[in-house]
Amino acid sequence: MRPFSYQRASDPDMAVQALGAAATNTPLTKATAQPLAGGTTLIDLMKLDVMRPTAIVDINPLAHAWSAIEPGSDALRLGALAKMSDVAAHAEVQRSYPVIADSLKLAASAQLRNMATLGGNVMQRTRCNYFRDVSYENCNKRNPGSGCAAMDGVNRMHAVLGTSDQCIATYPGDFAQALIALDATVEITGKAGTRSMPFAQLHKAPGSTPDIETALQPGDLISAFSISGRWPRSVYLKARDRQSYEFALSSAAIALDVQDGTIRDARVALGGVATVPWRAREAEALLKGHRFDEALAQRVADAAFADARGRRHNSFKIALGKRVVARALQQAVTMEI
Amino acid sequence: MSDKSSSRPSGFDRRAFMAGAAGSVLVPMTARAAAQDASETVAQNPSLPVEVTLRVNGKDKRLSIDARTTVLDALREHLKLTGSKKGCDHGQCGACTVLIDDRRVVSCLTLALAAEGQEITTIEGLATDDRLHPMQQAFIDNDAFQCGYCTPGQIMSAVACVREGHAGNEPDIREYMSGNICRCAAYPNIVAAVKQAAPEIMKG
Numbered sequence: 001m002r003p004f005s006y007q008r009a010s011d012p013d014m015a016v017q018a019l020g021a022a023a024t025n026t027p028l029t030k031a032t033a034q035p036l037a038g039g040t041t042l043i044d045l046m047k048l049d050v051m052r053p054t055a056i057v058d059i060n061p062l063a064h065a066w067s068a069i070e071p072g073s074d075a076l077r078l079g080a081l082a083k084m085s086d087v088a089a090h091a092e093v094q095r096s097y098p099v100i101a102d103s104l105k106l107a108a109s110a111q112l113r114n115m116a117t118l119g120g121n122v123m124q125r126t127r128c129n130y131f132r133d134v135s136y137e138n139c140n141k142r143n144p145g146s147g148c149a150a151m152d153g154v155n156r157m158h159a160v161l162g163t164s165d166q167c168i169a170t171y172p173g174d175f176a177q178a179l180i181a182l183d184a185t186v187e188i189t190g191k192a193g194t195r196s197m198p199f200a201q202l203h204k205a206p207g208s209t210p211d212i213e214t215a216l217q218p219g220d221l222i223s224a225f226s227i228s229g230r231w232p233r234s235v236y237l238k239a240r241d242r243q244s245y246e247f248a249l250s251s252a253a254i255a256l257d258v259q260d261g262t263i264r265d266a267r268v269a270l271g272g273v274a275t276v277p278w279r280a281r282e283a284e285a286l287l288k289g290h291r292f293d294e295a296l297a298q299r300v301a302d303a304a305f306a307d308a309r310g311r312r313h314n315s316f317k318i319a320l321g322k323r324v325v326a327r328a329l330q331q332a333v334t335m336e337i
Numbered sequence: 338m339s340d341k342s343s344s345r346p347s348g349f350d351r352r353a354f355m356a357g358a359a360g361s362v363l364v365p366m367t368a369r370a371a372a373q374d375a376s377e378t379v380a381q382n383p384s385l386p387v388e389v390t391l392r393v394n395g396k397d398k399r400l401s402i403d404a405r406t407t408v409l410d411a412l413r414e415h416l417k418l419t420g421s422k423k424g425c426d427h428g429q430c431g432a433c434t435v436l437i438d439d440r441r442v443v444s445c446l447t448l449a450l451a452a453e454g455q456e457i458t459t460i461e462g463l464a465t466d467d468r469l470h471p472m473q474q475a476f477i478d479n480d481a482f483q484c485g486y487c488t489p490g491q492i493m494s495a496v497a498c499v500r501e502g503h504a505g506n507e508p509d510i511r512e513y514m515s516g517n518i519c520r521c522a523a524y525p526n527i528v529a530a531v532k533q534a535a536p537e538i539m540k541g
Contacts, residue, residue: 003383006404006450036451043407043446044427054383056404058451085440109516110503111494112428114440115447244515 001046008058012065012189012221018057020191020219027211029125029141031218035059037081038116040108041124049134050125050142059221066223067117071096074229080119080187080222084175085110087118097227098335099181099234099253103174106238109245119222122176122186122202122277123214126169127157127247140166141210148210156313157247160321161274163309167210169275170247171203174238176277177253181269182231187224188216194223203276231255231267232337237328238271239320248272250321252328256287263287268304268329273321280304283325292333294326301325389453393418394462400449408444408452409433412459420460420489424518431517434490435459441497443516460489463496472496475534476527483521491517495531496538504535 009015019033026032034053036042037060045051059081066081071092078087087093088104108116130136130149138147150158150168158168176199179186184199202214216222234255240246251271257264266287270278283304290296301322308318386401391411400415409426412418412435421444424432428446435444436458444457463470472492475481482488494517498504503513510531511524519527 001405004404005381005383006387006448007381036448039446039448039451040428040443043448047427056448058448060451109431110498110501110513111431111434111441111443111516115442244512 002049002052002054004046004053005055006058007055009061012062012223015057015059015062015221016189016191016219018055019221020217026218027213028216028218028220029211029213033057033218035221037120038083038112040112040116041120045125045132048132050132069093075227076100077224077226078118079224081117083114084108084116084118084121085113088113096230096232097178097182097234099178099231099236099255100175100227102236103178103238103253106236107174118175118225121173122179122199122222123216124173125213127172128169129154129157131169141169141206141213144209144211151311154313155311157249158311158314159273159275160308160310160314160317161270161278161305162205162276164206164208164210164275166208167206167275168311169206169210170272171274171276171278172247172272173277174236174248174251174271176203177251177269177271178234178236179225179227180277180279181234181253181255181267182227182229183267184225184227186222187226188220189223190217190220196226199225200277200279205276231257233258233332233335234267235328235332235335237324237331239324240272250317250324252321252325254325254328254332256329256332258292258333261291263290263292263333268300268325270304270321270325273305273308273317280325282306287329292329294330297326297329298322300329387450389450391416391449391452391457392455393457394459395456402449404448404450406449408435408437408447408449408457411449412444412457418459418461421493422486422489424487424490429518430487430490431494432487432490434493434517436493436497439497439500441494458493460493463492470496471537472499472530472534475530479526479530479533480523481526481530482519482523487517487519487521491519491527495527495534498531499535499538504531507532 033055036056036058063081067079069090070077084104088101094101131139131141136149138149140148159170179199185196186199186202187196236253238248238251248271250273253269255267266284268280268283283300286300304325305318389400391398412421422432424430426445428443433445438455472495498513503509510528
């Protein structure tokens with residue numbers, strides 16, 4: 001690991017200033033100053049020499065103000081420094097937002113969930129082996145313009161949706177799919193104070209700039225997430241190579257509002273198959289106003305993957321992903337609430 | 338010669354020699370950073386070692402370390418508490434699991450500087466006097482290891498698993514112990530050990 005200076009944030013302003021001092025045209029992922037929350041991505045990638053900050057700003061002292069779990073009568077606000085394990089275990093989150101609780105509970109291990117924060121979780125970097133192994137020169141995310149070793153390499157774990165000819169790295173998280181499905185808002189504290197944006201606008205598809213992963217600038221910190229409405233009829237289904245402690249091959253975050261057997265509102269988001277947290281709006285449109293049956297589930301699953309493009313080793317994700325969507329829909333429709 | 342023989346010439350302890358040799362390169366004694374206000378800035382010049390106080394198994398330990406030092410390396414290399422093991426060093430195997438403020442974490446991804454002011458409990462801190470912790474005894478009773486390398490991490494994780502209330506049945510134990518890999522695959526016996534110790538731990 002390369003040397004760095006270490007500072008503890010005394011308050012949000014100090015953290016924002018320390019993190020934002022670098023030139024603003026630097027992509028966030030390459031900024032010389034990086035925030036330390038749970039450290040489960042940052043310290044790992046620093047050991048791998050993928051991330052090379054010269055300054056670490058420990059934002060954990062901000063947790064007293066930024067880690068509350070606040071369910072309202074018809075809304076939920078989650079502090080960005082809340083730990084994954086605490087949110088997953090929260091009774092009201094489990095009751096009214098099972099898709100959130102389950103997306104967190106099915107991620108990582110008990111130890112990592114005790115460390116990792118919600119804000120850091122959505123900012124985690126891809127698990128693409130060519131990105132994580134600096135002995136491969138060809139990675140457009142690490143070295144813009146160098147090419148992509150995964151395109152014709154071992155790409156079993158890679159994305160089939162939202163890819164470009166520059167990058168096919170999968171967004172690895174689970175919680176983000178729950179957030180995008182529920183139309184969450186992300187609150188950002190930065191140089192100009194606090195602002196909010198739809199969570200769906202936080203992540204950037206790779207396009208021609210895979211090194212730009214989010215809309216955040218150096219000096220921006222995620223301070224909270226908020227969700228309006230309650231979604232007791234929601235599920236997170238995750239298919240993976242082993243039963244526990246593994247990234248998704250394919251996952252689905254589903255939230256439904258069903259009245260008298262008719263689907264009034266439907267949310268479908270996909271994980272493990274796309275370069276960014278993925279909302280399948282065409283699939284949702286097929287559900288609204290209809291009664292659920294297996295044929296409908298199949299049409300919805302087909303629509304969700306209509307634009308999917310597999311490569312040598314990952315085409316199985318298209319068939320698998322459709323089954324995950326169909327099964328998750330069935331679970332959501334039949335769950336007792 | 339007995340393993341406990343005291344006839345070994347002093348100064349030839351491998352671990353002490355390695356630590357001393359490495360320390361003389363990595364931590365020049367002439368380049369100590371002035372102790373700074375721990376509430377804010379801790380290390381501004383990355384080339385200088387930093388003073389930090391870690392509370393480990395109930396005792397305060399003052400250390401002068403490189404800012405890059407993880408809790409795992411602080412325990413093993415600076416405090417000679419070698420019970421916590423370095424497996425992958427990337428948070429994937431769980432061999433380095435310790436409790437920080439009673440929550441299980443992987444010490445290999447935790448910076449020592451960030452753990453200042455928190456209570457660190459390691460495998461060395463579990464037993465009381467000469468009596469093993471119930472989870473340690475349960476691992477012995479159930480033959481819950483072969484090579485033993487993952488065992489300290491398994492036991493620390495298992496203690497937390499029980500206290501969290503995630504040891505009520507075998508599927509829960511398997512799910513909530515999944516962050517600790519055992520390449521000898523002693524899993525059935527580990528599950529049995531956790532089941533055995535759980536009631537005694539919950540009794541307090």
